[in-house]
Amino acid sequence: GSRPLYLGIDFGTSGARYALIDKQGAIHSEGKRTYPAVGQTTNWASSWREALFQLLGDIPSVHQPSVSSISIDGTSSTTLIIDRNNGELLAGPFLYNESFPDALPMISSIAPANHTVCSGSSTLCKLVSWWNKHCLNGGDDSAILMHQSDWLLWLLHGEYGVCDYNNTLKVGYDPETGSYPSWLMSQPYSHMLPSSVRAPGVPIGPIKEDVRSQYGFSNDCVVCTGTTDSIAAFLAARTTDPGKAVTSLGSTLAIKLVSRVRVEDARFGVYSHRLDDQWLVGGASNSGGVVLRQLFSNDQLVTLSRDIDPSSPSPLDYYPLPKKGERFPVSDPDMEPRLEPRPDSDAEYLHGILESMARIEVASGYKLLKELGATPVEEVFTAGGGAQNEKWTAIRERVLGVPVWKAEQTEAAYGAALLALRGATTGS
Ligand code: ADP
Structure with missing residues (x-):
């Protein structure tokens, strides 16, 4: 067959871009889409989903059979609340720059002083603010938290609860111990946190068959964990x-x-x-x-x-x-x-x-x-x-x-493509 290519997609603040690279890091195709307008019938989530599938369709058909892995980065602390029974959006997306200071007193009372979660725009603030409004009197166990890139990747692989340790930093995950701290696990909403936190750029699973066949991607195309947009932009420079x-x-x-x-x-x-x-x-x-x-x-x-x-x-x-x-x-x-x-x-x-x-x-x-x-x-x-x-x-x-x-390279999409390359070539 043709030689494998690795797809990275960046969901930045103003639009989405893709980069398709080979094993040596050479770019074979690039493209971008602005987000469809958000209005009465469209929310941010459906706008991102549309941009995602537009980009997949923008990949030149000559390259589509070579797409062997995909990774996606998103803006840090952009948060969605999803029903894991049917995948529906329950709340959000709460954007990276939206602040929920109403949750700060509760978070300050449980988190160590000056922790990254102690900022009104942290993912944990978004989660706690939502929880306080909807679940204080006994929550619905099926609601789960996803970051922007988790959710977009989930549209491609369909497995719940998977995230990377860059995106989870602002919800309180400790990447040093590889776990959530006990002050967080003891909270009534802890079941909403991503249950499987992995390194960026490791395989999650095969791409859903209907998506794979629609775009004609490689039979063994895998979806890999992503990261945040600023980390992806850093990775693009390949200076580690x-x-x-x-x-x-x-x-x-x-x-x-x-x-x-x-x-x-x-x-x-x-x-x-x-x-x-x-x-x-x-x-x-x-x-x-x-x-x-x-x-x-x-x-x-x-x-x-x-x-x-x-x-x-x-x-x-x-x-x-x-x-x-x-x-x-x-x-x-x-x-x-x-x-x-x-x-x-x-x-x-x-x-x-x-x-x-x-x-x-x-x-x-x-x-x-x-x-x-x-x-x-x-x-x-x-x-x-x-x-x-x-x-x-x-x-x-x-x-x-x-x-x-x-x-030489500064596009976050290129950094995401390097993660896809890594996921496809290093194994899980
Ligand atoms: P953003 O953070 O908005 O994505 P960019 O990376 O596109 O920003 O950089 C845009 C900024 O770069 C602008 O604020 C502009 O003033 C600055 N800029 C553009 N050209 C030059 C230049 N020749 N020298 C210094 N700064 C520049």
């Missing part, structure tokens, strides 16, 4: 050794560092995802490209950058924020943006802003992670719109003092 990091210069400035040591600090929104035998430590500043977008068009950014000499440090000392408030590497909800004095030259102004962001990224961000106990950064790969800017890369290299590269 300790000390390697990926900085994402998109709307916000986010850093992720492979560390031998697990690091958590809720004050700064720093927490660690498990990455096989290592930890992926992350933090995100409110600074980032959104500030640049407020000031300059992308074309202006390109033109102005030509006039920047990245080898000479800018004397301008800014703290670029889109509005009041910073969380990482300084936790200060009252911090004001500092973008003055503005020089006459826009190129000098941009130089000062880029250099100031480099200081936030490097001197503060990576330094803070090190202070918190993480493996020191040795090499940085860059993703997001800012990765295109070679002058900025050079500024960052000077300020950081380690090599800085543009990541």
Whole structure:
């Protein structure tokens, strides 16, 4: 037969994308769909389902028989409540950025202080808020919790209760012990948690026969566990050794560092995802490209950058924020943006802003992670719109003092495809 291909699908905030790769990681086909509009008769779940099957149909028919495994990533803490008797949606989807602070007092009373679940948008807050409204007086045992990627994968394999240890982090699963903590298991809703939590990129089971035959996928096509969208984007860069990091210069400035040591600090929104035998430590500043977008068009950014000499440090000392408030590497909800004095030259102004962001990224961000106990950064790969800017890369290299590269692949769909590859080739 033809040579096997591995399918990754990313369900991001604005749309869904797929990447189809071979064993060497070469991309054979890619595509994207925006989510069908959500309205009176469509909810988010049906919109995602539609996008999923549209993408499966978008795969060129020449490649469909080669599709040997599938994995999907979704936005972290996006939550659905499903009836396991018939697969129907009981509540949600509660989106990644929706907050349920009504559940916080109850969660704070059971979870350790500063635990990742102690945030209004955590999966556990979504679950507890729903439980309080519907089940306090004796729940229905058939309701179960699914994350966005669990649910989409479930549409393909049909087995209940399967999840990965990245998605379950924000519901309270401990990836270090490989179990839910006892403070969580003793709660009346614990039966709703995914019962089988596995590593990302391991086979769950064969794809449902009706789906397989509809799209003409390979006879042995398997569905594999997924991950969150930001982990998938990290995996795309294929940098999994300790000390390697990926900085994402998109709307916000986010850093992720492979560390031998697990690091958590809720004050700064720093927490660690498990990455096989290592930890992926992350933090995100409110600074980032959104500030640049407020000031300059992308074309202006390109033109102005030509006039920047990245080898000479800018004397301008800014703290670029889109509005009041910073969380990482300084936790200060009252911090004001500092973008003055503005020089006459826009190129000098941009130089000062880029250099100031480099200081936030490097001197503060990576330094803070090190202070918190993480493996020191040795090499940085860059993703997001800012990765295109070679002058900025050079500024960052000077300020950081380690090599800085543009990541070759940064699409989360590519990272999901690597998980599918892994699931198909390493066995369960
Ligand atoms: P998002 O997080 O919204 O997906 P992207 O990864 O698409 O963001 O990056 C978009 C950001 O990149 C914008 O905020 C824009 O200001 C910034 N950007 C675009 N081009 C450049 C450039 N040449 N130099 C620096 N930043 C840029």
